[in-house]
Amino acid sequence: MQKKLLLDSDLLDITLDRLCQQLIENHDLFQDTAILGLQPRGIYLAEWIHQKLCKQLKTQIPLGYLDATFHRDDFRRRDTPAKAYETKVPFIIEGKKVILVDDVLYTGRTVRASLDAMIAFGRPRKVELLVLVDRKQTRDLPIEADYVGKYVDTIDSQRILVELEVQGAKQNRIWLINKD
């Protein structure tokens, strides 16, 4: 199995700092903006970005988790039903600007399902998407991210591995892996 390092711990931190700056440019003091991490892996990044933003802006920003399992379009098209995770939306979505956060943007199907899942809670004023890694030219649906940590050219047989300390990894690192 071949591995290529895309982002090491320092670069990842710099990248997230840049994403936070871009968010602040568009959302000012986050008066009516909320952050929603996509389960299962987007929530750690959402927490991280949320922490950075709250520290810098010295304010409390609403943060939630969204699980789109029951809205996926591949039910009964896979051997086992997808495992569901917790959804926690401790704020009113109606009328808010919502930033969806995920680790990797690949086919776009998770984002599509997440949009459906989110709308069950109300009608947001605006929805944006932030991803750490955007796999270029791999989309099945017309979905693009508003904020991207890093663009990567990949082929189907490759995958992105996100290792985070909060999930038990030794260091924060992002890898490109060749499946063989």
Add this chain to the structure above:
Amino acid sequence: MSKLSQKHLLGIKNITKADIELIFETAQNFKDVINRPIKKVPSLRDITIANVFFENSTRTRLSFELAEKRLSADVINFSSSSSSVKKGETLLDTVNNILAMKVDMVVMRHSSVGAPHFLAKHIDANIINAGDGTHEHPTQALLDTYSIKEKLGSLQGKKVAIIGDILHSRVALSNIFALQKLGAKVMVCGPPTLLPKYISSLDVKVELDVQKALHWCDVANVLRIQLERQQIKYFPSLREYSIYYGINKKMLDQLKKEIVLMHPGPINRGVELSSDAADSHHSIILDQVENGVAIRMAVLYLLAGATG
């Protein structure tokens, strides 16, 4: 693995502890869903489910139907009182006719023990047993144990007394299997005529005195006297049953401990439970009903999704 070990849910006896835990975990997510402003998810939108009830039911059928609709499945309802069963059609013919209309899952209640097991051998669709005679009622046991877990945190080592008409109760048998698989200790309590002869072979305690049972247990699951299944007299009168086995709030308060009171419904107020007990803070009867929808959504979702 997020998959059940079985293709059907026929009883608690033939599923594993891991299956039960997976159903609970999934039900927790569905409980969140049914408490949202929009209570519906699209998971089962290309699935058709037949609710086939050869025996009367209000709660279970409504609960299943609501669970199916919350999952966006198409639902058809069938009850034997208004069907060709009355004209002499066999069970297998009836169900095969329903399946010929491209139905994916069958939820069935039948007065004969083993009817869903028989169907499972002969047809392809997923089958969920919604009660077969005096045998099993698996989704009721799942929602009962889930409700206890929700209230007490875990079932390991907890003492649960099932009180009332054990002989005619499918709820009792399914509950005994589920409770034991999850590590709880089980006692049955009722008049000797309403206890099955070999019940102690299931490794449950047997108690004839309801006061002693209440003192022993953390949870009392009180069952209804099923007069419709009793062809002979098992006790002199309902009044006498109520005097010896009825539970009221005074009895619960005198225990000087926290006790959880459950009932699968329908309650015969004044017979097995007095109104003040059924409506007291000990009671989680309405939580059971709410959890019933979430549990049934989980079972339907997990069975429908396991195509491999």
